[in-house]
Amino acid sequence: MRRAAIANLGCKVNQAEMDAVERLLRVGGVQLVDARHTADLVVVNTCTVTSMADQKSRQAVRRARRANPDAQLFVTGCSVAIDPASLALADPSARLFDNESKGRLLDELVGLLEPGQGPVGDGFDGWADIERTRAFVKIQDGCSFHCTYCIIPRARGPERSVAADAVLAEVERSLAAGHREVVLTGINAGTYDDAGLPLPGLVRRMLAETQVERIRLSSIEPQHVTDELLAVWAGSGGRCLPHFHVPLQSGDDTILRRMGRRYDAAFYADLVARIRRAIPGVAVHADMIVGFPGEDEAAWGRTMALLRSLDLAGIHVFRYSARPGTAAARMVGQVDGRTKRRRAAEALALAAEARATFAARHLGGELRVLFERPLPDGRWLGHAESHVMVTAVAPDGGSLENEIALVRADSVDPYAADRLVGSLLAIQSPQEPLAESAPK
Ligand code: SF4
Numbered sequence: 001m002r003r004a005a006i007a008n009l010g011c012k013v014n015q016a017e018m019d020a021v022e023r024l025l026r027v028g029g030v031q032l033v034d035a036r037h038t039a040d041l042v043v044v045n046t047c048t049v050t051s052m053a054d055q056k057s058r059q060a061v062r063r064a065r066r067a068n069p070d071a072q073l074f075v076t077g078c079s080v081a082i083d084p085a086s087l088a089l090a091d092p093s094a095r096l097f098d099n100e101s102k103g104r105l106l107d108e109l110v111g112l113l114e115p116g117q118g119p120v121g122d123g124f125d126g127w128a129d130i131e132r133t134r135a136f137v138k139i140q141d142g143c144s145f146h147c148t149y150c151i152i153p154r155a156r157g158p159e160r161s162v163a164a165d166a167v168l169a170e171v172e173r174s175l176a177a178g179h180r181e182v183v184l185t186g187i188n189a190g191t192y193d194d195a196g197l198p199l200p201g202l203v204r205r206m207l208a209e210t211q212v213e214r215i216r217l218s219s220i221e222p223q224h225v226t227d228e229l230l231a232v233w234a235g236s237g238g239r240c241l242p243h244f245h246v247p248l249q250s251g252d253d254t255i256l257r258r259m260g261r262r263y264d265a266a267f268y269a270d271l272v273a274r275i276r277r278a279i280p281g282v283a284v285h286a287d288m289i290v291g292f293p294g295e296d297e298a299a300w301g302r303t304m305a306l307l308r309s310l311d312l313a314g315i316h317v318f319r320y321s322a323r324p325g326t327a328a329a330r331m332v333g334q335v336d337g338r339t340k341r342r343r344a345a346e347a348l349a350l351a352a353e354a355r356a357t358f359a360a361r362h363l364g365g366e367l368r369v370l371f372e373r374p375l376p377d378g379r380w381l382g383h384a385e386s387h388v389m390v391t392a393v394a395p396d397g398g399s400l401e402n403e404i405a406l407v408r409a410d411s412v413d414p415y416a417a418d419r420l421v422g423s424l425l426a427i428q429s430p431q432e433p434l435a436e437s438a439p440k
Helices: 012-027 051-067 078-082 084-090 099-112 152-156 164-176 199-209 227-234 253-259 265-278 297-310 337-360
Strands: 003-008 041-046 072-077 095-097 134-138 181-185 214-217 243-245 283-290 314-319 366-374 380-384 389-392 404-412 419-428
Touching: 003 012, 003 051, 012 041, 012 099, 041 051, 041 078, 041 099, 051 072, 051 078, 051 084, 072 078, 072 099, 078 084, 078 099, 078 152, 084 095, 095 099, 134 164, 164 199, 199 214, 199 227, 214 243, 227 265, 253 297, 265 283, 265 297, 283 297, 283 337, 297 337, 314 337, 337 404, 366 389, 366 419, 389 404
Parallel strands: 003 041, 041 072, 072 095, 134 181, 181 214, 243 283, 283 314, 389 419
Antiparallel strands: 366 380, 366 404, 380 389, 404 419
């Protein structure tokens, strides 16, 4: 296999796995091309979170086949779990992999690499071996919350936790493979419970029993950000990163109730304040859904007012579209497309402003940045602990890949208002001693 394309429509959990697919292909010397160009293999990562997402997933499969009549076509992600028949109809020769078959997908990909192309036989050991900088470690899968707009409980099944020993072993494997940061992922990670050991306990064990340098949490429901979890974060000696992604979805209590969410706007506002008190300088990101059934102008106004008052570091905006099989799809008060588009544009403008404002607050400060990849102009791009993107030039035109460096934030990147340009002060070697001790 010489050329491959990835069409990625999936969510954060699948995103991590697609990053890993991309890395495997790159390691295997496969040229990655745009999905519209000729390729020997196309991997389509689908999403089923809304019916619009399902439709786009099917379109992506059809488009990939049209552009690549002779290619192998691999289709994965949540749409495969919910509606494999429609995808098979979109392209009868596509190979379908549901979420339980990701390992098989990886094995088959490795099998497509020509001898000497892949990491086969070089100790290759699953997803975590492929991404060099950040390891995405799944601690939990599934969800039993049944928010009224969400099909994920059907696609992923009820919540279940990965045993703590297995999580720690995965972290150790990632560190041995050279990863500098571990991102803990799960569909509903805050429900983590391994025989009475909750998420704060799991992170405590990770801090005490491994040398992991940076721990990030991919996303957590508001009611799961407990004082205990914040205490673990605050007492980790900087190893737990100051970044929380906490879905809000709406700032209107009636809409939150209709969504089946388990908190109200006041709880969320108080939570953001609690997180900030516990972890100064923390970045709080929110998800929001625009145009949920029943969202009138007053409800929308309350949501925007709350979002403005929260002064968040990032807002991820999703336009609601009815997903057959969910309670919300049958609700009265569906919002028309034009209104949804207008509200989404408003929310996206606020989101861009929030990201830029948060990034600018770092100017003049010193940041620890994990560098991931080069930009086309030769600068290196990485994430600071607060997840702000930072670019810097490597000394003598060398590589900064997988380096954690102390960087002074000098200016805002002229190409992206939410990105900083920094100058390198020092590079931290992986062997340097980390935090003094794990929190008790
Ligand atoms: S918490 Fe709600 S939105 Fe999140 S996966 Fe579970 S049902 Fe879906």
